[in-house]
Amino acid sequence: MSTAVKAEASPSRRGGMVVAAVVAGLVVAAAVYALSGLFLGGDGARDAKAGDCIASDKKVEDEGTTETGADLVDCSSAEARFSVVARVDGENSTQSDSCNKFFQEKEEFYVYASRDDEGYLLCLKPRA
Incomplete structure (x- = not known):
């Protein structure tokens, strides 16, 4: 016999999940940006200004x-x-x-x- 209990994440656990989701999203976005530079001919000097x-x-x-x-x-x-x-x-x-x-x-x-x-x-x- 099994017992099922509905559980909700505590506020601190929900906050941890949001932080993890944001970090994962940033990692994916950085990877897409880096790969697009490699495959689409990114311009590594586009932000250059005098003194750089x-x-x-x-x-x-x-x-x-x-x-x-x-x-x-x-x-x-x-x-x-x-x-x-x-x-x-x-x-x-x-x-x-x-x-x-x-x-x-x-x-x-x-x-x-x-x-x-x-x-x-x-x-x-x-x-x-």
């Missing part, structure tokens, strides 16, 4: 155009290859002259252009 540092996933050539990705990194990181001097929103061509005004004549600099439609440029100087 950038790492590239390929060696950037001194002349011509190098197809590379970019990631925002801590400036103390060994991967930090460039410093962001300026950001220009609304453009996505490395041939733009928009970064020229941020550098002196004959000063070495690089331009990172996003691939999205709205676009942005990062005006970069190499880190020593």
Whole structure:
């Protein structure tokens, strides 16, 4: 013979279940975001602004155009290859002259252009 008893979770137990559900939801959301970046070509530099540092996933050539990705990194990181001097929103061509005004004549600099439609440029100087 079995006995069944209707039980309700105590308020403290319900609170624990809500916290666990929220944490699980955040973990799933973070995983979806990370995977979408991998499969949809996420832009690791989209939040970059002046003063930030950038790492590239390929060696950037001194002349011509190098197809590379970019990631925002801590400036103390060994991967930090460039410093962001300026950001220009609304453009996505490395041939733009928009970064020229941020550098002196004959000063070495690089331009990172996003691939999205709205676009942005990062005006970069190499880190020593």
